[in-house]
Amino acid sequence: MSEPFAAAEPSPDPLSKPRAARLARAGLARMLAFRTSLRVARLRHWLAGRLPPRARGRLAENVRHAELAGLAFAFRARAVAIAVVALWLVVLVPWPRGLYYLAAAGLFFVLGTIPYALRRHRRAWTIKLAFTVLDVALMSAVIIVPPPAGLGIDWPIQTRLRTPEFLYVLLLLGEAALTYRPLAVLWTGTWIAAIWSLGVWLVYGREDTVRFVDAARDGAASAEESLKIFLDPAYVGLTPLWTQVIVTGLFTLLLAIAVWRGRGTMLAQVRAEVVRADLARYVSPDVADALAARAHAGFGAPQTRVVAVLFADVIGFTGMSEGLGPERAFALLGGFRERSCKVVFRHAGTLDKFLGDGFMATFGGLDGRGDGAARAIACALDLQHEIDAWNAKRTARGAEPVRVAVGVHCGPVVIGTIGADQRVEFTVIGDVVNVASRLQSATREVGGRILASDHCLAAAGPAAAGRFTRSLPLTLRGRSQPIVVHVAE
Known part of the structure; x- marks a missing residue:
C-alpha cells in the first residue's frame, strides 16, 4: 500500500517541533488503538459464532453465487436430458409422429431457457417457479393428449394413461433438486401431483370412459367381467392415480429433505470460507x-x-x-x-x-x-x-x-x-x-x-x-x- 501523502510537502505548522512530534505520535497511537479495538471486536464476533455485518453480506453474496451455479448446472442437466429423450424419440417413434414430440421437446427446452436467461433478475426465483408450473402442464398435456389427427394412432385417449410416460414428469423433480432449494422441490412435486391428477380426472370423467364404479352399480361383477372391463381400451381406474400421487409425494418429500441437508452442507462450507477469509484479515x-x-x-x-x-x-x-x-x-x-x-x-x-x-x-x-x-x-x-x-x-x-x-x-x-x-x-x-x-x-x-x-x-x-x-x-x-x-x- 503506497502512502498517498508521501509526495506532498508538509504544511506549515505553527506549533513547536517537539510538540508537533508529540501530537503526531499521539494521533498515530489513536489510529492504531482504533484498529486494535476493531480487530478484537471482529475476533469476538467470530469466537461467539456470529459474523460481523460485512461478513454477513459476503456470506449472502456467496450463497447467491452458489445458487446461481446450481441453476446453471440444472439448466445444463435439463438440456442433456432433453437431448437424450429426443434421440430416444427418434429411434422409438415413427415419422411424422416423431416430429410432433420433437417439437414438444424443443418447446420444453425454450421454457427452460427463459428462466435461465433471467436468473440474475431480482424476481428470478418467482419466474423460475412460474415456469415450473408451465413445464409440468406442458409435459402432462403431451403425455395425456393424443397428437393431432393424422399423426397419432387412432386409439382411445384413455389408453394414454396406461403407458409409463408419467416417469418423464418425475425428471422435473431431479432438475429442481439441483437448485439447492428445498422449496423448489416441494413446489415442483406439488404441481406434478395437482396437474397430473387434474388431467387424469378429466379423462376419467369423459362419457366414453369405462369405470369399475359403473359396473358396481349394476351389481357385483364376476372375475371374467372384471377382467373384460380392465382390458377395455376405454377403461380408466383411479388406483394407478393414487399410487402415482402417493409415490410422487413420498419422492418429493425425500428429495426435499436430501436437498435441505445438502443446502445445509453448502451453507456451512460457504460460511466457513467467509469466516476464514474474514478472520485471515485479523490473524495470520x-x-x-x-x-x-x-x-x-x-x-x-x-x-x-x-x-x-x-x-x-x-x-x-x-x-x-x-x-x-x-x-x-x-x-x-x-x-x-x-x-x-x-x-x-x-x-x-x-x-x-x-x-x-x-x-x-x-x-x-x-x-x-x-x-x-x-x-x-x-x-x-x-x-x-x-x-x-x-x-x-x-x-x-x-x-x-x-x-x-x-x-x-x-x-x-x-x-x-x-x-x-x-x-x-x-x-x-x-x-x-x-x-x-x-x-x-x-x-x-x-x-x-x-x-x-x-x-x-x-x-x-x-x-x-x-x-x-x-x-x-x-x-x-x-x-x-x-x-x-x-x-x-
Missing part, C-alpha cells in the same frame, strides 16, 4: 485455517515445538514520523505492513503480531514441516529485497528511504493460545523469542541489516550461509554467555 492465514478446521478440537492447547522466530523493525520510525502528520505516518506504516505480510505469507510463515512499527513472525509452529529455520532465513532476505524495491520507488519521488532491522533465531518454544476470556492470542513463548528480539535490536550496534543466530543458520542448511558476510560472538542484553551470530549487510 494459517492460524485462520487452523481455527476454522479445528475450532472444536482443542485448538491452541499448549505444546512444545521447534520454531524459528523472526523480529523485524523499522529503524528510526519515531524520528521519521516527527516530520509527518498522523495520516502520512499511518500510510507509511500501512505500506510497511502490507509488504511484510506479503513476504511472510509467501514463505508460509505465521504473522504472530504487529509491534508498532515492527512485527514478529514464526515458522514451523503450525505446519510441522521441519524447515522453519530455512524459511525464516529466506523470509528475512526476501523482506530486505522487498524493502529495497520499495525504497527505489520512494527515492524516485523524493521520500525518505525506509531501513528495516531483522533478527532470526530458532529453538524449542511453547506454542498455543494465551489470554483471558475476553481476549485470547495464539503465540509462542520462550527464550527463543527473547533472543530473536534482541538480535533485531543488536543490528544497530553491529551494523548489519539481518542478524541470525549460528544455531538458526546451521538448521537452515548451507544454502542460506552464502548470503551472510561475517560472523562474530555477541553478548546480548540480559545474557551472560555470548552467542555466535551471522550478519547480512
Whole structure:
C-alpha cells in the first residue's frame, strides 16, 4: 500500500517541533488503538459464532453465487436430458409422429431457457417457479393428449394413461433438486401431483370412459367381467392415480429433505470460507485455517515445538514520523505492513503480531514441516529485497528511504493460545523469542541489516550461509554467555 501523502510537502505548522512530534505520535497511537479495538471486536464476533455485518453480506453474496451455479448446472442437466429423450424419440417413434414430440421437446427446452436467461433478475426465483408450473402442464398435456389427427394412432385417449410416460414428469423433480432449494422441490412435486391428477380426472370423467364404479352399480361383477372391463381400451381406474400421487409425494418429500441437508452442507462450507477469509484479515492465514478446521478440537492447547522466530523493525520510525502528520505516518506504516505480510505469507510463515512499527513472525509452529529455520532465513532476505524495491520507488519521488532491522533465531518454544476470556492470542513463548528480539535490536550496534543466530543458520542448511558476510560472538542484553551470530549487510 503506497502512502498517498508521501509526495506532498508538509504544511506549515505553527506549533513547536517537539510538540508537533508529540501530537503526531499521539494521533498515530489513536489510529492504531482504533484498529486494535476493531480487530478484537471482529475476533469476538467470530469466537461467539456470529459474523460481523460485512461478513454477513459476503456470506449472502456467496450463497447467491452458489445458487446461481446450481441453476446453471440444472439448466445444463435439463438440456442433456432433453437431448437424450429426443434421440430416444427418434429411434422409438415413427415419422411424422416423431416430429410432433420433437417439437414438444424443443418447446420444453425454450421454457427452460427463459428462466435461465433471467436468473440474475431480482424476481428470478418467482419466474423460475412460474415456469415450473408451465413445464409440468406442458409435459402432462403431451403425455395425456393424443397428437393431432393424422399423426397419432387412432386409439382411445384413455389408453394414454396406461403407458409409463408419467416417469418423464418425475425428471422435473431431479432438475429442481439441483437448485439447492428445498422449496423448489416441494413446489415442483406439488404441481406434478395437482396437474397430473387434474388431467387424469378429466379423462376419467369423459362419457366414453369405462369405470369399475359403473359396473358396481349394476351389481357385483364376476372375475371374467372384471377382467373384460380392465382390458377395455376405454377403461380408466383411479388406483394407478393414487399410487402415482402417493409415490410422487413420498419422492418429493425425500428429495426435499436430501436437498435441505445438502443446502445445509453448502451453507456451512460457504460460511466457513467467509469466516476464514474474514478472520485471515485479523490473524495470520494459517492460524485462520487452523481455527476454522479445528475450532472444536482443542485448538491452541499448549505444546512444545521447534520454531524459528523472526523480529523485524523499522529503524528510526519515531524520528521519521516527527516530520509527518498522523495520516502520512499511518500510510507509511500501512505500506510497511502490507509488504511484510506479503513476504511472510509467501514463505508460509505465521504473522504472530504487529509491534508498532515492527512485527514478529514464526515458522514451523503450525505446519510441522521441519524447515522453519530455512524459511525464516529466506523470509528475512526476501523482506530486505522487498524493502529495497520499495525504497527505489520512494527515492524516485523524493521520500525518505525506509531501513528495516531483522533478527532470526530458532529453538524449542511453547506454542498455543494465551489470554483471558475476553481476549485470547495464539503465540509462542520462550527464550527463543527473547533472543530473536534482541538480535533485531543488536543490528544497530553491529551494523548489519539481518542478524541470525549460528544455531538458526546451521538448521537452515548451507544454502542460506552464502548470503551472510561475517560472523562474530555477541553478548546480548540480559545474557551472560555470548552467542555466535551471522550478519547480512
